[in-house]
Amino acid sequence: MIIVMEKQNLFDRMSEWLALAIRFITYEIWRVTEKEVTGIKRFYIFIVKTIILAIRGFQRENLQTKASALTFSTLLAIVPLLAVLVGIATGFGFSDTVRESVMAYFPGLVNELTRAFEFADNYLRVAQGGIFIGVGLGLLLYTVINLISSIESAFNDIWQVKTARSWRRKITDYLAFFIILPAMMTLSGGLSLFLSTIRKTYLHDYVFLTPVTDTLLSIAPYVITALIFTVLYMLIPNTKVRFFNALCAGIITGCAFQAFQFLYISGQIWVSKYNAIYGSFAALPLLLLWLQLSWLLCLFGAEITYASQNVKKFSFDRDSKNISRRYKDFLLILITSLIIKRFEKGEKPYSADELSEENCIPIRLTTELLYLLTELGIIQVVRLEPDEHVVHYQPALDIHQISIGFLWKKLDEYGSENFKIDTDGQFKTSWDAILKMREELMKTGHEVLLKDL
Numbered sequence: 001m002i003i004v005m006e007k008q009n010l011f012d013r014m015s016e017w018l019a020l021a022i023r024f025i026t027y028e029i030w031r032v033t034e035k036e037v038t039g040i041k042r043f044y045i046f047i048v049k050t051i052i053l054a055i056r057g058f059q060r061e062n063l064q065t066k067a068s069a070l071t072f073s074t075l076l077a078i079v080p081l082l083a084v085l086v087g088i089a090t091g092f093g094f095s096d097t098v099r100e101s102v103m104a105y106f107p108g109l110v111n112e113l114t115r116a117f118e119f120a121d122n123y124l125r126v127a128q129g130g131i132f133i134g135v136g137l138g139l140l141l142y143t144v145i146n147l148i149s150s151i152e153s154a155f156n157d158i159w160q161v162k163t164a165r166s167w168r169r170k171i172t173d174y175l176a177f178f179i180i181l182p183a184m185m186t187l188s189g190g191l192s193l194f195l196s197t198i199r200k201t202y203l204h205d206y207v208f209l210t211p212v213t214d215t216l217l218s219i220a221p222y223v224i225t226a227l228i229f230t231v232l233y234m235l236i237p238n239t240k241v242r243f244f245n246a247l248c249a250g251i252i253t254g255c256a257f258q259a260f261q262f263l264y265i266s267g268q269i270w271v272s273k274y275n276a277i278y279g280s281f282a283a284l285p286l287l288l289l290w291l292q293l294s295w296l297l298c299l300f301g302a303e304i305t306y307a308s309q310n311v312k313k314f315s316f317d318r319d320s321k322n323i324s325r326r327y328k329d330f331l332l333i334l335i336t337s338l339i340i341k342r343f344e345k346g347e348k349p350y351s352a353d354e355l356s357e358e359n360c361i362p363i364r365l366t367t368e369l370l371y372l373l374t375e376l377g378i379i380q381v382v383r384l385e386p387d388e389h390v391v392h393y394q395p396a397l398d399i400h401q402i403s404i405g406f407l408w409k410k411l412d413e414y415g416s417e418n419f420k421i422d423t424d425g426q427f428k429t430s431w432d433a434i435l436k437m438r439e440e441l442m443k444t445g446h447e448v449l450l451k452d453l
Contacts, residue, residue, distance in 0.1 A: 025052065030315055046311060053307035053314060057158065058300060066154045067295035074291055077147040082113075083120040084144050112287055148174050148236075155237040158302050165238050177235060226254030229298070233305045240390060245309040253301030260297065264290060313363040320365040328369075331361060332411070333404060335369055337450040339379055340399045344451055349382055349392035376410045378402065403449050405442035412438060 025048070032045055057063075074081075085102075086095050099117060103110055152164060165173060230250030234241045323331075338359070339350055352370055356363040370393060373379045380396035395402065423431040 032315075046308075049311045049314070050304065050307045053311065054300065054303045057303040057307060061157055061303070063158075063296065063299045063303065066157070067292055067299055070150060070154060070295045070299075071288060071291040073147050073150045074295075075288070077143045078116055079119045079123055080139075080143040081147065082116055083123045084141070086117070086120055087124055109287065109290065145170060145174055148177070152236050152238065154299060155233075155302050156239075158299070158306050159237045159239050159241075161237060161239050163238065173235065222254055222258050225257055226250045229253045229257070229301055232298070233302055237302070241305060242309055245305050248308060249301045249305040252304060253297055256297050256301075257294065260293060310363075313367075315362050315364075320362050320368075323365070329408075329411075331365070332369055332373065333407065333450065333453070334359070335361070335366070336373060336378060336402065336407060337453045339393050340395050340402060340451045343394050344399060348384075349394045351390055351392050353390075372414075376407075376414055378407065378410060399451050400449065402451070403447070405444065405447075407450070408438075409442050 029045060029049060037045060082102075085098060103113055149164070149170065152170075156162075156164060164170075226247075227250065230243075230246045233246040233249055234243065335355060338355065342348070342350055352363065352367050355361060355370075356366045370379070374381060374393075374396075377396055379393045381391045382394055383391055421427060
């Protein structure tokens with residue numbers, strides 16, 4: 001009987017500890033701000049929050065479906081994509097280097113890429129000749145731009161960016177990307193060749209330097225892949241991405257991608273079994289599998305970038321979702337008043353981050369309220385520079401008209417009231433009572449201008 005009680009107590013303690021741990025991860029950890037912790041504890045909390053947010057984002061954004069869509073788009077655009085790369089590289093005189101670099105980056109797809117490069121060469125020959133020159137090149141560029149637009153759309157969904165690039169910016173930014181990519185491939189291929197030549201020619205007598213060179217050659221693919229992912233995470237989303245966050249995600253994704261490449265190449269021994277079933281068609285399901293998993297890794301890396309850069313936006317996450325009506329009204333009045341006062345003084349308009357940091361308002365709640373105020377027509381978005389990603393906010397109306405009552409009236413009228421409830425007959429008394437009460441409240445509020453609070 002005593003032993004049973006001890007086991008029961010141990011089980012109860014473990015259950016209690018587990019319940020506390022779950023509550024901490026799901027609730028308490030999001031109430032801990034950066035100013036409340038320091039040192040290694042702050043770092044641990046940051047890592048845990050980032051991992052949780054990345055996993056939540058993976059589930060919420062349905063990245064597996066997005067990866068499938070990108071797999072289909074890539075399969076359609078792979079030949080035009082290689083044709084653009086080869087065409088640009090040929091113009092600079094290093095098309096062979098780009099081909100070799102692509103083969104080296106994707107050693108598991110050598111046969112598929114060889115055939116794709118043949119198709120790309122045929123595509124370029126047809127597109128450059130006769131009546132097809134205009135239509136062919138136009139279709140070529142459209143296919144490639146459409147693929148990168150799909151990638152940008154997936155990244156923008158992760159970053160919760162509602163507006164994509166304009167067509168002018170798409171053409172200029174994507175063209176720059178296709179010029180940078182062959183240059184990086186050529187540079188990396190030349191660097192690997194240089195190190196290999198140095199090792200064979202000059203370092204064979206220096207035994208102690210050989211391991212250093214071998215180590216550099218072995219980690220070079222990881223470094224280059226991580227840099228490519230870093231550039232991708234920084235340039236593709238239509239928002240400002242910090243280099244450090246993109247680099248961390250690029251390193252994680254690059255290492256995972258190289259590990260996946262190794263496993264994929266090691267698994268080629270199973271191709272013979274696929275050949276027995278599919279015959280020469282076996283390369284297609286393997287290629288689709290490779291593309292699907294590669295896009296999953298890429299999108300999850302983008303999710304890590306977003307999560308690590310925006311951890312503080314999810315502070316007080318559950319409390320923000322369950323905020324009371326009166327506290328939400330208070331924050332709306334506070335934010336509007338702060339924006340109006342800065343405008344009245346002729347100072348630089350507030351950004352969402354400045355409003356959040358200076359006044360200890362959770363950034364996610366700040367952005368939601370700013371969006372609501374913009375929809376109400378109380379404030380408007382301004383950009384201090386034409387292509388600036390960070391937006392600022394200033395009043396959209398005469399500040400001598402914006403009072404508490406005016407703001408409440410706008411809030412009351414926001415949304416739809418077009419329902420079939422009988423407010424002119426059966427429920428007229430209740431409806432009129434509500435209107436009268438709120439009208440009296442707003443009359444009092446009209447006397448207080450937000451600029452004077």
